[in-house]
Amino acid sequence: MILHIEHAIEGGTLEAIVETIKKYDFLDGLETAGRAAKEVKRNQQLRLEGEQPAALRLLLNHLQQNNLVQSAALPRSYTNIMVNRYQSGMEYGLHVDDALMGHTRTDISFTLGLTPSDNFEGGELVLEDTTGERSWKLGQGELLLYPSHYLHRVNPVKTGERLAMVGWIQSHIRDSQQREMLFDLKCSMSEEFEQRGKTTQYDRLSKTYNNLLRHWAE
Numbered sequence: 001m002i003l004h005i006e007h008a009i010e011g012g013t014l015e016a017i018v019e020t021i022k023k024y025d026f027l028d029g030l031e032t033a034g035r036a037a038k039e040v041k042r043n044q045q046l047r048l049e050g051e052q053p054a055a056l057r058l059l060l061n062h063l064q065q066n067n068l069v070q071s072a073a074l075p076r077s078y079t080n081i082m083v084n085r086y087q088s089g090m091e092y093g094l095h096v097d098d099a100l101m102g103h104t105r106t107d108i109s110f111t112l113g114l115t116p117s118d119n120f121e122g123g124e125l126v127l128e129d130t131t132g133e134r135s136w137k138l139g140q141g142e143l144l145l146y147p148s149h150y151l152h153r154v155n156p157v158k159t160g161e162r163l164a165m166v167g168w169i170q171s172h173i174r175d176s177q178q179r180e181m182l183f184d185l186k187c188s189m190s191e192e193f194e195q196r197g198k199t200t201q202y203d204r205l206s207k208t209y210n211n212l213l214r215h216w217a218e
């Protein structure tokens with residue numbers, strides 16, 4: 001299941017955080033690329049040494065409080081997050097993300113756009129499967145959550161600059177189809193509760209949701 005959330009973090013909060021992040025040091029992205037990624041990674045990354053900067057922790061906290069993210073991803077743990085910067089001419093060619101990062105299995109990848117989309121040309125995040133490709137141009141506050149099994153790339157930025165936060169989630173539910181079923185059930189539960197309250201129907205949905213989750217969760 002791919003989930004696109006248009007306003008994952010409130011505008012004012014995000015702008016202030018982005019201003020802070022822009023002042024940090026950026027390094028050549030090759031420093032954190034594996035052997036194959038080195039051939040296609042042409043971007044820059046926030047210098048991260050020791051503790052994660054406060055602005056990044058704040059961003060991650062906001063994301064973790066987002067109910068949609070919570071119910072779609074069922075996160076068990078997060079990797080350290082990164083901030084990627086693509087200036088004019090930079091790109092990240094086709095690759096698949098590492099399956100393990102430290103002690104975290106990467107079930108879900110995410111990108112949160114930090115730059116308003118009219119500030120840069122190009123820079124779409126593209127996912128590829130056997131049927132072709134789909135692309136998203138993520139503006140400020142826009143989030144894409146996608147299963148980490150996809151080959152994907154970031155198109156060259158032609159003008160302007162694209163700043164994005166990226167990270168990975170190990171989910172309680174490893175399988176993306178199972179996550180989708182649980183997400184659908186959760187949405188139905190919430191809708192039923194909002195429209196009619198704690199009905200028999202709600203109880204049945206809740207029973208099934210929780211019992212499936214108990215069955216599958218790791």
Ligand SMILES: O=C(O)CCC(=O)C(=O)O
Nearest residue numbers: 084092111125154164166
């Ligand atoms: O910048 C992005 O949106 C994605 C970057 C990416 O694929 C990665 O860092 O592995």
Ligand SMILES: [Fe+2]
Nearest residue numbers: 095096097152
């Ligand atoms: Fe990637």
